Amino acid sequence: MALKLKLHTKPEVPLEADCICPDRMQSLSPTEIENLTVFHGNRQVPLKDFFECSGDFDGEINIEGDLVDVKHIASTMSFGKITVSGNVGVHTGAAMSGGEIIIEGDASDWVGPEMLGGRITVKGNAGHMVGSGYRGSTIGMQGGEIIVHGNVKNETGHVMRRGLIVVGGNSGDFTGVNMVAGTIIVLGEMGIRTGAGMKRGSIICQTKSELLPTFTKSCDYQPSFLRHYFKYLQTLGLTISDSLMNSPFERWCGDSIELNRGEILLYAGK
Amino acid sequence: MKIKSTTIVDTFAEAFKMYGSRVIITAETKEWAMAAAQSITGFATSVIGCKCEAGIEAIIDADDSPDLRPGVSVLMFAMDAESLGKRLMERIGQCVMTCPTTACYNGLAEGSSVIVGGQLRYFGDGHQISKVLGESKLWRIPVMDGEFLVDDKFNIQESVGGGNLLILGKDQKSTLKAASAATKAMRELSDIILPFPNGVVRSGSKVGSKYKKLIASTNDAYCPTLRGVVENSELDDGINSVLEIVIDGLTLEAVEQAMRVGAIAAAKPGIKKISAGNYGGGLGQYHIQLHKLGLEA
Numbered sequence: 001m002a003l004k005l006k007l008h009t010k011p012e013v014p015l016e017a018d019c020i021c022p023d024r025m026q027s028l029s030p031t032e033i034e035n036l037t038v039f040h041g042n043r044q045v046p047l048k049d050f051f052e053c054s055g056d057f058d059g060e061i062n063i064e065g066d067l068v069d070v071k072h073i074a075s076t077m078s079f080g081k082i083t084v085s086g087n088v089g090v091h092t093g094a095a096m097s098g099g100e101i102i103i104e105g106d107a108s109d110w111v112g113p114e115m116l117g118g119r120i121t122v123k124g125n126a127g128h129m130v131g132s133g134y135r136g137s138t139i140g141m142q143g144g145e146i147i148v149h150g151n152v153k154n155e156t157g158h159v160m161r162r163g164l165i166v167v168g169g170n171s172g173d174f175t176g177v178n179m180v181a182g183t184i185i186v187l188g189e190m191g192i193r194t195g196a197g198m199k200r201g202s203i204i205c206q207t208k209s210e211l212l213p214t215f216t217k218s219c220d221y222q223p224s225f226l227r228h229y230f231k232y233l234q235t236l237g238l239t240i241s242d243s244l245m246n247s248p249f250e251r252w253c254g255d256s257i258e259l260n261r262g263e264i265l266l267y268a269g270k
Numbered sequence: 271m272k273i274k275s276t277t278i279v280d281t282f283a284e285a286f287k288m289y290g291s292r293v294i295i296t297a298e299t300k301e302w303a304m305a306a307a308q309s310i311t312g313f314a315t316s317v318i319g320c321k322c323e324a325g326i327e328a329i330i331d332a333d334d335s336p337d338l339r340p341g342v343s344v345l346m347f348a349m350d351a352e353s354l355g356k357r358l359m360e361r362i363g364q365c366v367m368t369c370p371t372t373a374c375y376n377g378l379a380e381g382s383s384v385i386v387g388g389q390l391r392y393f394g395d396g397h398q399i400s401k402v403l404g405e406s407k408l409w410r411i412p413v414m415d416g417e418f419l420v421d422d423k424f425n426i427q428e429s430v431g432g433g434n435l436l437i438l439g440k441d442q443k444s445t446l447k448a449a450s451a452a453t454k455a456m457r458e459l460s461d462i463i464l465p466f467p468n469g470v471v472r473s474g475s476k477v478g479s480k481y482k483k484l485i486a487s488t489n490d491a492y493c494p495t496l497r498g499v500v501e502n503s504e505l506d507d508g509i510n511s512v513l514e515i516v517i518d519g520l521t522l523e524a525v526e527q528a529m530r531v532g533a534i535a536a537a538k539p540g541i542k543k544i545s546a547g548n549y550g551g552g553l554g555q556y557h558i559q560l561h562k563l564g565l566e567a
Contacts, residue, residue, distance in 0.1 A: 224373045227337035
Protein backbone atom coordinates (compact mmCIF):
# COMPACT_ATOMS: atom_id res chain seq x y z
CA MET A 1 0.00 0.00 0.00
CA ALA A 2 1.35 3.40 -0.96
CA LEU A 3 1.93 6.19 1.51
CA LYS A 4 -0.74 8.87 1.17
CA LEU A 5 -0.14 12.50 2.10
CA LYS A 6 -3.06 14.90 2.10
CA LEU A 7 -2.53 18.63 2.54
CA HIS A 8 -4.91 19.70 5.31
CA THR A 9 -3.57 23.21 5.98
CA LYS A 10 -2.48 25.56 3.24
CA PRO A 11 0.86 27.15 4.21
CA GLU A 12 0.83 30.93 4.67
CA VAL A 13 4.36 31.22 3.36
CA PRO A 14 6.26 28.74 1.19
CA LEU A 15 6.84 25.41 2.82
CA GLU A 16 10.17 23.70 2.17
CA ALA A 17 9.43 20.00 2.19
CA ASP A 18 12.42 18.18 0.78
CA CYS A 19 11.61 15.38 3.21
CA ILE A 20 8.78 14.34 0.87
CA CYS A 21 11.06 11.97 -0.94
CA PRO A 22 11.29 8.17 -1.04
CA ASP A 23 14.95 8.33 -0.03
CA ARG A 24 14.08 10.00 3.28
CA MET A 25 10.95 8.01 4.00
CA GLN A 26 12.16 4.51 3.41
CA SER A 27 12.37 2.37 6.53
CA LEU A 28 10.54 5.00 8.62
CA SER A 29 7.39 4.16 10.58
CA PRO A 30 4.21 6.20 9.90
CA THR A 31 4.84 8.12 13.14
CA GLU A 32 8.39 8.92 12.15
CA ILE A 33 7.19 10.11 8.72
CA GLU A 34 4.62 12.40 10.32
CA ASN A 35 7.36 13.96 12.43
CA LEU A 36 9.81 14.63 9.62
CA THR A 37 10.88 18.27 9.64
CA VAL A 38 9.70 20.83 7.13
CA PHE A 39 10.48 24.57 7.03
CA HIS A 40 7.47 26.85 7.17
CA GLY A 41 9.16 30.09 6.35
CA ASN A 42 12.03 30.08 8.83
CA ARG A 43 10.30 27.83 11.38
CA GLN A 44 10.94 24.10 11.69
CA VAL A 45 7.69 22.20 12.09
CA PRO A 46 6.67 18.54 11.72
CA LEU A 47 5.21 17.37 8.46
CA LYS A 48 1.94 16.48 10.21
CA ASP A 49 1.24 20.19 10.82
CA PHE A 50 0.40 20.41 7.12
CA PHE A 51 -0.13 16.88 5.87
CA GLU A 52 -2.34 14.06 6.99
CA CYS A 53 -0.37 10.83 6.56
CA SER A 54 -1.89 7.38 6.01
CA GLY A 55 -0.76 4.05 4.67
CA ASP A 56 2.74 2.61 4.66
CA PHE A 57 5.61 3.61 2.49
CA ASP A 58 6.34 0.91 -0.10
CA GLY A 59 8.34 3.03 -2.51
CA GLU A 60 5.33 4.97 -3.71
CA ILE A 61 3.91 8.24 -2.37
CA ASN A 62 0.56 9.71 -3.41
CA ILE A 63 0.01 13.36 -2.52
CA GLU A 64 -3.30 15.22 -2.61
CA GLY A 65 -3.94 18.93 -2.44
CA ASP A 66 -2.81 22.16 -4.02
CA LEU A 67 0.92 22.17 -3.30
CA VAL A 68 1.69 25.36 -5.20
CA ASP A 69 3.38 26.76 -2.08
CA VAL A 70 5.27 23.56 -1.26
CA LYS A 71 8.86 23.69 -2.45
CA HIS A 72 11.54 21.09 -3.07
CA ILE A 73 9.26 18.06 -3.28
CA ALA A 74 11.40 15.03 -4.16
CA SER A 75 14.68 16.92 -4.16
CA THR A 76 17.57 14.47 -4.75
CA MET A 77 15.11 11.59 -5.17
CA SER A 78 16.84 8.45 -6.42
CA PHE A 79 14.11 5.80 -6.57
CA GLY A 80 10.40 5.18 -6.17
CA LYS A 81 7.39 7.01 -7.48
CA ILE A 82 5.56 10.15 -6.41
CA THR A 83 2.17 11.07 -7.79
CA VAL A 84 0.75 14.51 -7.04
CA SER A 85 -2.96 14.99 -7.64
CA GLY A 86 -2.72 18.74 -7.98
CA ASN A 87 -0.22 21.51 -8.55
CA VAL A 88 3.33 21.67 -7.19
CA GLY A 89 5.63 24.47 -6.11
CA VAL A 90 9.12 25.40 -7.20
CA HIS A 91 12.18 23.16 -7.31
CA THR A 92 10.22 19.93 -7.65
CA GLY A 93 12.60 17.05 -8.37
CA ALA A 94 15.70 19.22 -7.99
CA ALA A 95 18.81 17.14 -8.67
CA MET A 96 16.80 13.92 -8.72
CA SER A 97 18.74 10.93 -10.01
CA GLY A 98 16.10 8.22 -10.38
CA GLY A 99 12.49 7.22 -9.95
CA GLU A 100 9.43 8.94 -11.32
CA ILE A 101 7.36 11.98 -10.40
CA ILE A 102 3.93 12.46 -11.94
CA ILE A 103 2.22 15.82 -11.46
CA GLU A 104 -1.42 15.79 -12.48
CA GLY A 105 -1.73 19.58 -12.36
CA ASP A 106 0.62 22.47 -13.06
CA ALA A 107 4.18 22.94 -11.85
CA SER A 108 5.80 26.20 -10.81
CA ASP A 109 9.25 27.34 -11.89
CA TRP A 110 12.39 25.24 -11.68
CA VAL A 111 11.04 21.76 -12.46
CA GLY A 112 13.93 19.29 -12.24
CA PRO A 113 16.80 21.76 -12.01
CA GLU A 114 20.19 20.06 -12.36
CA MET A 115 18.42 16.73 -12.69
CA LEU A 116 20.61 13.63 -13.12
CA GLY A 117 18.15 10.85 -13.96
CA GLY A 118 14.61 9.56 -13.63
CA ARG A 119 11.51 11.06 -15.13
CA ILE A 120 9.23 13.97 -14.25
CA THR A 121 5.87 14.16 -15.99
CA VAL A 122 3.78 17.31 -15.72
CA LYS A 123 0.27 16.81 -17.09
CA GLY A 124 -0.45 20.54 -17.01
CA ASN A 125 1.81 23.55 -17.59
CA ALA A 126 5.17 24.36 -16.05
CA GLY A 127 6.91 27.63 -15.27
CA HIS A 128 10.30 29.07 -16.09
CA MET A 129 13.64 27.25 -16.00
CA VAL A 130 12.45 23.68 -16.61
CA GLY A 131 15.47 21.34 -16.42
CA SER A 132 17.83 24.24 -16.01
CA GLY A 133 20.98 24.91 -14.06
CA TYR A 134 20.89 27.17 -11.06
CA ARG A 135 22.18 30.69 -11.54
CA GLY A 136 25.94 30.55 -11.77
CA SER A 137 26.05 26.88 -12.71
CA THR A 138 27.68 26.00 -15.99
CA ILE A 139 25.91 22.63 -16.18
CA GLY A 140 22.20 22.09 -15.75
CA MET A 141 20.25 18.92 -16.36
CA GLN A 142 22.61 15.97 -16.82
CA GLY A 143 20.21 13.12 -17.49
CA GLY A 144 16.68 11.83 -17.21
CA GLU A 145 13.49 13.08 -18.79
CA ILE A 146 11.09 15.93 -18.16
CA ILE A 147 7.81 15.59 -20.03
CA VAL A 148 5.46 18.58 -19.86
CA HIS A 149 2.17 18.01 -21.62
CA GLY A 150 1.22 21.69 -21.55
CA ASN A 151 3.20 24.91 -21.99
CA VAL A 152 6.42 26.05 -20.36
CA LYS A 153 7.80 29.53 -19.84
CA ASN A 154 11.31 30.89 -20.43
CA GLU A 155 14.80 29.38 -20.37
CA THR A 156 13.76 25.75 -20.59
CA GLY A 157 16.89 23.59 -20.60
CA HIS A 158 19.26 26.41 -19.69
CA VAL A 159 22.85 24.99 -19.70
CA MET A 160 21.39 21.49 -20.11
CA ARG A 161 24.08 18.88 -20.76
CA ARG A 162 22.22 15.59 -21.23
CA GLY A 163 18.72 14.19 -21.09
CA LEU A 164 15.39 14.88 -22.74
CA ILE A 165 12.89 17.67 -22.24
CA VAL A 166 9.60 17.44 -24.11
CA VAL A 167 7.03 20.21 -24.20
CA GLY A 168 3.64 19.22 -25.53
CA GLY A 169 2.55 22.83 -25.93
CA ASN A 170 4.50 26.06 -26.40
CA SER A 171 7.77 27.16 -24.86
CA GLY A 172 8.74 30.69 -23.95
CA ASP A 173 11.84 32.65 -24.86
CA PHE A 174 15.41 31.43 -24.68
CA THR A 175 14.56 27.75 -25.04
CA GLY A 176 17.85 25.84 -24.71
CA VAL A 177 19.85 28.95 -23.87
CA ASN A 178 23.54 28.14 -23.38
CA MET A 179 22.70 24.47 -23.90
CA VAL A 180 25.73 22.18 -23.73
CA ALA A 181 24.08 19.02 -25.12
CA GLY A 182 20.89 16.97 -24.78
CA THR A 183 17.54 17.12 -26.53
CA ILE A 184 14.58 19.50 -26.26
CA ILE A 185 11.44 18.78 -28.26
CA VAL A 186 8.68 21.38 -28.47
CA LEU A 187 5.46 20.23 -30.09
CA GLY A 188 3.95 23.71 -30.13
CA GLU A 189 5.61 27.04 -30.82
CA MET A 190 8.78 28.51 -29.39
CA GLY A 191 9.43 32.06 -28.27
CA ILE A 192 12.36 34.16 -29.39
CA ARG A 193 16.11 33.65 -29.10
CA THR A 194 15.93 29.88 -29.14
CA GLY A 195 19.30 28.18 -28.59
CA ALA A 196 21.15 31.40 -27.84
CA GLY A 197 24.70 30.50 -26.94
CA MET A 198 24.17 26.76 -27.39
CA LYS A 199 27.32 24.67 -27.84
CA ARG A 200 25.90 21.28 -28.78
CA GLY A 201 22.55 19.57 -28.42
CA SER A 202 19.31 19.41 -30.36
CA ILE A 203 16.23 21.59 -30.20
CA ILE A 204 13.35 20.26 -32.25
CA CYS A 205 10.16 22.18 -32.91
CA GLN A 206 6.97 21.29 -34.72
CA THR A 207 6.50 24.82 -35.97
CA LYS A 208 8.68 27.24 -37.86
CA SER A 209 10.41 29.80 -35.74
CA GLU A 210 12.48 32.90 -36.22
CA LEU A 211 16.04 32.11 -35.25
CA LEU A 212 19.00 34.23 -34.28
CA PRO A 213 21.27 35.38 -37.13
CA THR A 214 24.08 33.30 -35.63
CA PHE A 215 22.35 30.13 -36.86
CA THR A 216 22.94 28.87 -40.40
CA LYS A 217 20.63 26.61 -42.38
CA SER A 218 22.28 23.30 -43.31
CA CYS A 219 19.59 21.44 -45.23
CA ASP A 220 16.10 19.97 -45.31
CA TYR A 221 16.12 16.27 -44.41
CA GLN A 222 14.32 13.53 -42.51
CA PRO A 223 16.38 12.61 -39.46
CA SER A 224 15.73 8.96 -38.65
CA PHE A 225 16.53 9.51 -34.98
CA LEU A 226 13.47 11.75 -34.73
CA ARG A 227 11.15 8.91 -35.71
CA HIS A 228 12.76 6.91 -32.93
CA TYR A 229 12.06 9.73 -30.49
CA PHE A 230 8.53 10.33 -31.76
CA LYS A 231 7.67 6.67 -31.35
CA TYR A 232 8.93 6.89 -27.79
CA LEU A 233 6.84 10.02 -27.15
CA GLN A 234 3.74 8.22 -28.37
CA THR A 235 4.29 5.61 -25.66
CA LEU A 236 4.30 8.46 -23.13
CA GLY A 237 0.87 9.61 -24.24
CA LEU A 238 1.87 12.54 -26.42
CA THR A 239 0.15 13.01 -29.76
CA ILE A 240 2.45 12.82 -32.76
CA SER A 241 0.73 13.40 -36.07
CA ASP A 242 1.53 11.37 -39.15
CA SER A 243 2.55 14.54 -40.94
CA LEU A 244 5.09 15.29 -38.23
CA MET A 245 6.37 11.73 -38.28
CA ASN A 246 6.86 11.75 -42.02
CA SER A 247 7.91 15.31 -42.58
CA PRO A 248 11.27 16.76 -43.49
CA PHE A 249 12.90 19.17 -41.07
CA GLU A 250 15.03 22.24 -41.64
CA ARG A 251 18.37 21.77 -39.94
CA TRP A 252 19.93 24.94 -38.57
CA CYS A 253 23.35 24.76 -36.98
CA GLY A 254 24.65 27.12 -34.35
CA ASP A 255 25.22 29.00 -32.23
CA SER A 256 28.20 30.30 -34.19
CA ILE A 257 29.21 32.58 -31.35
CA GLU A 258 29.98 29.31 -29.54
CA LEU A 259 31.07 25.91 -30.94
CA ASN A 260 28.50 25.92 -33.76
CA ARG A 261 27.86 22.23 -33.02
CA GLY A 262 24.28 22.62 -31.87
CA GLU A 263 21.26 22.11 -34.07
CA ILE A 264 17.72 23.38 -34.29
CA LEU A 265 15.38 21.22 -36.32
CA LEU A 266 12.25 22.96 -37.50
CA TYR A 267 9.28 21.24 -39.08
CA ALA A 268 9.43 21.82 -42.83
CA GLY A 269 6.22 20.08 -43.83
CA LYS A 270 3.28 21.75 -45.44
CA MET B 271 10.25 -44.09 -36.28
CA LYS B 272 8.47 -42.94 -39.42
CA ILE B 273 6.64 -39.88 -40.65
CA LYS B 274 4.38 -41.16 -43.40
CA SER B 275 6.75 -43.23 -45.57
CA THR B 276 9.93 -41.46 -44.40
CA THR B 277 12.16 -43.12 -41.83
CA ILE B 278 13.52 -40.93 -39.07
CA VAL B 279 16.96 -42.27 -38.26
CA ASP B 280 17.72 -42.80 -34.57
CA THR B 281 20.61 -40.38 -34.39
CA PHE B 282 21.39 -36.88 -33.23
CA ALA B 283 22.51 -33.52 -34.54
CA GLU B 284 25.67 -32.36 -32.86
CA ALA B 285 25.37 -28.64 -32.23
CA PHE B 286 27.78 -26.15 -30.76
CA LYS B 287 27.77 -23.32 -28.31
CA MET B 288 28.03 -20.10 -30.27
CA TYR B 289 27.39 -16.45 -29.55
CA GLY B 290 24.56 -14.70 -31.31
CA SER B 291 23.27 -11.21 -31.88
CA ARG B 292 20.17 -9.73 -33.46
CA VAL B 293 20.55 -6.73 -35.75
CA ILE B 294 17.50 -4.69 -36.76
CA ILE B 295 17.89 -2.78 -40.01
CA THR B 296 15.35 -0.19 -41.07
CA ALA B 297 15.16 1.98 -44.18
CA GLU B 298 12.81 4.24 -46.08
CA THR B 299 11.48 1.29 -48.05
CA LYS B 300 11.48 -2.44 -47.46
CA GLU B 301 13.58 -2.86 -50.60
CA TRP B 302 16.44 -0.80 -49.16
CA ALA B 303 16.16 -2.51 -45.79
CA MET B 304 16.35 -5.86 -47.54
CA ALA B 305 19.30 -4.72 -49.65
CA ALA B 306 21.27 -3.95 -46.52
CA ALA B 307 20.14 -7.21 -44.88
CA GLN B 308 21.24 -9.24 -47.89
CA SER B 309 24.55 -7.46 -47.89
CA ILE B 310 25.27 -7.94 -44.18
CA THR B 311 24.38 -11.64 -44.40
CA GLY B 312 26.46 -12.22 -47.52
CA PHE B 313 29.42 -14.59 -47.33
CA ALA B 314 28.33 -15.79 -43.90
CA THR B 315 27.36 -19.41 -44.41
CA SER B 316 29.84 -21.14 -42.11
CA VAL B 317 32.37 -20.13 -39.49
CA ILE B 318 34.74 -22.55 -41.18
CA GLY B 319 35.41 -20.10 -43.98
CA CYS B 320 33.46 -16.94 -43.26
CA LYS B 321 34.29 -16.13 -39.62
CA CYS B 322 30.59 -15.86 -38.83
CA GLU B 323 27.21 -17.25 -39.78
CA ALA B 324 24.36 -14.91 -40.53
CA GLY B 325 20.92 -14.89 -42.03
CA ILE B 326 17.68 -13.02 -42.29
CA GLU B 327 15.35 -13.88 -39.43
CA ALA B 328 12.24 -11.91 -40.30
CA ILE B 329 10.70 -8.98 -42.12
CA ILE B 330 9.53 -6.31 -39.69
CA ASP B 331 6.46 -4.21 -40.37
CA ALA B 332 6.93 -0.47 -40.07
CA ASP B 333 4.57 -0.33 -37.08
CA ASP B 334 6.80 -2.74 -35.15
CA SER B 335 10.20 -1.31 -36.04
CA PRO B 336 12.19 1.02 -33.78
CA ASP B 337 11.71 4.05 -36.02
CA LEU B 338 8.39 3.13 -37.65
CA ARG B 339 10.00 2.36 -41.00
CA PRO B 340 10.10 -1.02 -42.77
CA GLY B 341 12.75 -3.27 -41.32
CA VAL B 342 14.52 -6.59 -41.46
CA SER B 343 15.78 -8.63 -38.53
CA VAL B 344 19.13 -10.36 -38.99
CA LEU B 345 20.85 -12.87 -36.71
CA MET B 346 24.63 -13.23 -36.63
CA PHE B 347 26.62 -15.94 -34.90
CA ALA B 348 30.29 -16.59 -34.18
CA MET B 349 32.26 -18.97 -32.01
CA ASP B 350 33.16 -16.39 -29.37
CA ALA B 351 31.84 -13.04 -28.21
CA GLU B 352 34.94 -11.07 -29.16
CA SER B 353 34.88 -12.38 -32.71
CA LEU B 354 31.18 -11.63 -33.04
CA GLY B 355 31.78 -8.07 -31.88
CA LYS B 356 34.36 -7.60 -34.63
CA ARG B 357 32.07 -9.08 -37.26
CA LEU B 358 29.22 -6.81 -36.17
CA MET B 359 31.36 -3.75 -36.49
CA GLU B 360 32.80 -4.77 -39.86
CA ARG B 361 29.52 -5.79 -41.41
CA ILE B 362 27.36 -2.98 -40.04
CA GLY B 363 30.03 -0.53 -41.10
CA GLN B 364 30.51 -1.91 -44.58
CA CYS B 365 27.07 -3.25 -45.43
CA VAL B 366 24.50 -1.20 -43.51
CA MET B 367 26.06 2.21 -43.08
CA THR B 368 26.83 2.21 -46.79
CA CYS B 369 23.24 1.45 -47.81
CA PRO B 370 21.04 4.52 -48.47
CA THR B 371 18.52 5.59 -45.80
CA THR B 372 19.25 2.78 -43.36
CA ALA B 373 19.44 2.81 -39.59
CA CYS B 374 20.68 -0.07 -37.45
CA TYR B 375 19.53 -1.12 -33.99
CA ASN B 376 20.39 -3.72 -31.39
CA GLY B 377 17.65 -6.34 -31.34
CA LEU B 378 18.42 -8.24 -28.15
CA ALA B 379 17.10 -7.01 -24.81
CA GLU B 380 19.55 -9.02 -22.71
CA GLY B 381 23.06 -10.40 -22.80
CA SER B 382 26.53 -8.96 -22.65
CA SER B 383 27.22 -6.02 -24.91
CA VAL B 384 29.83 -5.02 -27.43
CA ILE B 385 30.49 -1.52 -28.66
CA VAL B 386 29.58 -1.15 -32.33
CA GLY B 387 28.16 2.30 -33.00
CA GLY B 388 30.61 3.63 -30.46
CA GLN B 389 33.41 2.57 -32.81
CA LEU B 390 31.71 3.33 -36.10
CA ARG B 391 31.11 6.88 -34.89
CA TYR B 392 34.70 7.79 -35.71
CA PHE B 393 33.73 7.69 -39.36
CA GLY B 394 31.93 10.93 -38.55
CA ASP B 395 35.32 12.60 -38.16
CA GLY B 396 34.22 14.59 -35.16
CA HIS B 397 30.84 15.58 -36.56
CA GLN B 398 29.02 12.59 -35.04
CA ILE B 399 26.32 13.27 -32.47
CA SER B 400 25.25 10.96 -29.66
CA LYS B 401 21.69 10.71 -28.45
CA VAL B 402 20.57 8.96 -25.28
CA LEU B 403 16.96 7.81 -25.12
CA GLY B 404 15.95 5.74 -22.12
CA GLU B 405 18.52 3.01 -21.67
CA SER B 406 19.88 3.20 -25.19
CA LYS B 407 22.54 5.39 -26.67
CA LEU B 408 22.53 6.08 -30.38
CA TRP B 409 25.05 7.63 -32.72
CA ARG B 410 24.14 9.91 -35.59
CA ILE B 411 26.89 9.75 -38.18
CA PRO B 412 26.68 12.29 -40.99
CA VAL B 413 26.65 10.65 -44.43
CA MET B 414 25.94 11.94 -47.89
CA ASP B 415 22.19 11.25 -47.86
CA GLY B 416 21.67 12.59 -44.35
CA GLU B 417 22.59 10.59 -41.28
CA PHE B 418 23.29 7.00 -40.37
CA LEU B 419 21.74 6.14 -37.01
CA VAL B 420 23.24 3.21 -35.12
CA ASP B 421 23.03 1.87 -31.59
CA ASP B 422 26.12 2.42 -29.48
CA LYS B 423 26.09 -1.17 -28.21
CA PHE B 424 24.73 -4.45 -29.46
CA ASN B 425 23.91 -7.31 -27.14
CA ILE B 426 25.33 -10.76 -27.49
CA GLN B 427 24.00 -13.95 -25.94
CA GLU B 428 25.07 -17.58 -25.77
CA SER B 429 23.41 -19.38 -28.62
CA VAL B 430 23.36 -22.69 -30.46
CA GLY B 431 24.86 -23.26 -33.88
CA GLY B 432 24.95 -26.26 -36.14
CA GLY B 433 21.59 -27.84 -35.53
CA ASN B 434 20.89 -29.77 -38.71
CA LEU B 435 18.78 -32.14 -40.72
CA LEU B 436 19.93 -34.44 -43.51
CA ILE B 437 17.30 -35.18 -46.11
CA LEU B 438 17.98 -38.41 -47.99
CA GLY B 439 15.92 -38.75 -51.16
CA LYS B 440 15.48 -41.01 -54.13
CA ASP B 441 16.57 -38.29 -56.56
CA GLN B 442 17.73 -34.69 -56.69
CA LYS B 443 14.35 -33.29 -57.69
CA SER B 444 12.34 -34.77 -54.83
CA THR B 445 15.09 -34.02 -52.31
CA LEU B 446 15.27 -30.42 -53.41
CA LYS B 447 11.49 -30.13 -53.21
CA ALA B 448 11.48 -31.53 -49.68
CA ALA B 449 14.32 -29.25 -48.58
CA SER B 450 12.49 -26.24 -49.98
CA ALA B 451 9.33 -27.22 -48.13
CA ALA B 452 11.30 -27.61 -44.92
CA THR B 453 13.07 -24.26 -45.17
CA LYS B 454 9.81 -22.53 -46.02
CA ALA B 455 8.23 -23.89 -42.86
CA MET B 456 11.28 -23.13 -40.73
CA ARG B 457 11.47 -19.52 -41.90
CA GLU B 458 8.15 -18.86 -40.22
CA LEU B 459 9.89 -19.33 -36.86
CA SER B 460 11.70 -16.66 -34.88
CA ASP B 461 15.06 -16.84 -33.12
CA ILE B 462 16.63 -19.00 -35.86
CA ILE B 463 18.34 -18.60 -39.20
CA LEU B 464 19.33 -20.96 -41.97
CA PRO B 465 22.72 -19.55 -42.99
CA PHE B 466 23.31 -21.43 -46.26
CA PRO B 467 22.08 -20.41 -49.73
CA ASN B 468 18.30 -20.38 -49.61
CA GLY B 469 18.68 -22.31 -46.35
CA VAL B 470 20.15 -25.47 -47.89
CA VAL B 471 23.67 -26.87 -48.12
CA ARG B 472 24.76 -29.66 -50.45
CA SER B 473 28.42 -29.73 -49.43
CA GLY B 474 28.07 -31.13 -45.93
CA SER B 475 31.43 -31.67 -44.29
CA LYS B 476 33.21 -34.00 -41.96
CA VAL B 477 36.04 -33.06 -39.62
CA GLY B 478 39.54 -33.34 -41.10
CA SER B 479 40.90 -34.47 -44.45
CA LYS B 480 43.60 -36.58 -46.00
CA TYR B 481 45.22 -33.24 -46.75
CA LYS B 482 46.78 -32.00 -43.53
CA LYS B 483 46.07 -28.33 -44.13
CA LEU B 484 42.32 -28.81 -44.29
CA ILE B 485 40.22 -28.83 -41.13
CA ALA B 486 37.12 -30.07 -42.96
CA SER B 487 36.36 -31.98 -46.09
CA THR B 488 33.42 -33.47 -47.93
CA ASN B 489 31.07 -35.66 -45.94
CA ASP B 490 31.88 -38.75 -48.00
CA ALA B 491 29.54 -40.98 -46.02
CA TYR B 492 26.61 -39.06 -47.52
CA CYS B 493 27.92 -38.54 -51.06
CA PRO B 494 25.92 -40.83 -53.38
CA THR B 495 28.73 -40.99 -55.91
CA LEU B 496 30.99 -42.48 -53.26
CA ARG B 497 28.75 -45.40 -52.28
CA GLY B 498 30.87 -48.42 -53.01
CA VAL B 499 34.01 -46.33 -52.81
CA VAL B 500 34.11 -45.44 -49.12
CA GLU B 501 33.58 -48.02 -46.42
CA ASN B 502 31.43 -45.84 -44.18
CA SER B 503 28.70 -44.86 -46.61
CA GLU B 504 25.40 -44.19 -44.85
CA LEU B 505 23.39 -44.40 -48.04
CA ASP B 506 21.19 -47.36 -48.87
CA ASP B 507 20.28 -48.42 -52.35
CA GLY B 508 17.74 -46.04 -53.80
CA ILE B 509 19.14 -42.94 -52.08
CA ASN B 510 20.65 -40.77 -54.78
CA SER B 511 20.64 -37.29 -53.36
CA VAL B 512 21.24 -35.76 -49.91
CA LEU B 513 20.69 -32.18 -48.82
CA GLU B 514 21.39 -30.66 -45.43
CA ILE B 515 19.68 -27.82 -43.60
CA VAL B 516 21.79 -26.12 -40.94
CA ILE B 517 20.08 -24.16 -38.19
CA ASP B 518 21.59 -21.55 -35.89
CA GLY B 519 19.41 -20.25 -33.10
CA LEU B 520 19.44 -17.95 -30.14
CA THR B 521 18.30 -20.81 -27.89
CA LEU B 522 18.43 -24.60 -27.93
CA GLU B 523 14.63 -24.68 -27.81
CA ALA B 524 14.42 -22.56 -30.96
CA VAL B 525 16.79 -24.89 -32.82
CA GLU B 526 14.89 -27.97 -31.67
CA GLN B 527 11.60 -26.45 -32.73
CA ALA B 528 13.03 -25.61 -36.15
CA MET B 529 14.32 -29.15 -36.59
CA ARG B 530 10.91 -30.52 -35.61
CA VAL B 531 9.05 -28.29 -38.06
CA GLY B 532 11.60 -28.91 -40.79
CA ALA B 533 11.56 -32.69 -40.43
CA ILE B 534 7.78 -32.84 -40.61
CA ALA B 535 7.69 -30.58 -43.67
CA ALA B 536 10.45 -32.54 -45.41
CA ALA B 537 8.82 -35.93 -44.97
CA LYS B 538 7.42 -36.09 -48.47
CA PRO B 539 7.07 -38.82 -51.08
CA GLY B 540 10.50 -39.67 -52.44
CA ILE B 541 12.27 -38.95 -49.17
CA LYS B 542 13.59 -42.25 -47.84
CA LYS B 543 15.17 -41.01 -44.63
CA ILE B 544 15.69 -37.95 -42.50
CA SER B 545 18.87 -38.05 -40.50
CA ALA B 546 21.23 -35.60 -38.80
CA GLY B 547 24.92 -34.88 -38.91
CA ASN B 548 27.25 -35.39 -36.00
CA TYR B 549 30.91 -35.97 -35.29
CA GLY B 550 30.50 -38.90 -32.94
CA GLY B 551 29.37 -36.70 -30.10
CA GLY B 552 32.81 -35.61 -29.00
CA LEU B 553 32.83 -32.06 -30.32
CA GLY B 554 29.51 -30.35 -29.85
CA GLN B 555 28.02 -29.33 -26.54
CA TYR B 556 24.48 -30.15 -27.64
CA HIS B 557 23.19 -33.51 -28.90
CA ILE B 558 19.75 -33.05 -30.38
CA GLN B 559 18.16 -36.50 -30.70
CA LEU B 560 15.79 -36.77 -33.65
CA HIS B 561 13.63 -39.29 -31.80
CA LYS B 562 13.17 -36.86 -28.91
CA LEU B 563 11.91 -33.98 -31.02
CA GLY B 564 8.28 -35.01 -30.63
CA LEU B 565 7.92 -35.99 -34.26
CA GLU B 566 5.37 -38.71 -33.44
CA ALA B 567 2.73 -36.10 -32.69
